[in-house]
Amino acid sequence: MASKNRNEVILRCTVCREENYITTRNKRNHPDKMEINKYCPKCRKMTLHKEKK
Numbered sequence: 001m002a003s004k005n006r007n008e009v010i011l012r013c014t015v016c017r018e019e020n021y022i023t024t025r026n027k028r029n030h031p032d033k034m035e036i037n038k039y040c041p042k043c044r045k046m047t048l049h050k051e052k053k
Helices: none
Strands: 006-013 019-026 035-040 045-051
Touching: 006 035, 019 035, 019 045
Parallel strands: none
Antiparallel strands: 006 019, 006 045, 035 045
16 A cells, blocks of 8 residues: 555556556656666566556
């Protein structure tokens, strides 16, 4: 359970569109959508993951 200042977000691979990670972010400090390079098990390489809508 996230605190009231943190949102749970789902990260989706931009290459294969697979939803791989669930994490939290502070919506007050980071109002923009999250983008991060992470490992995608389906693509078997590091790819850009963006926050799901």
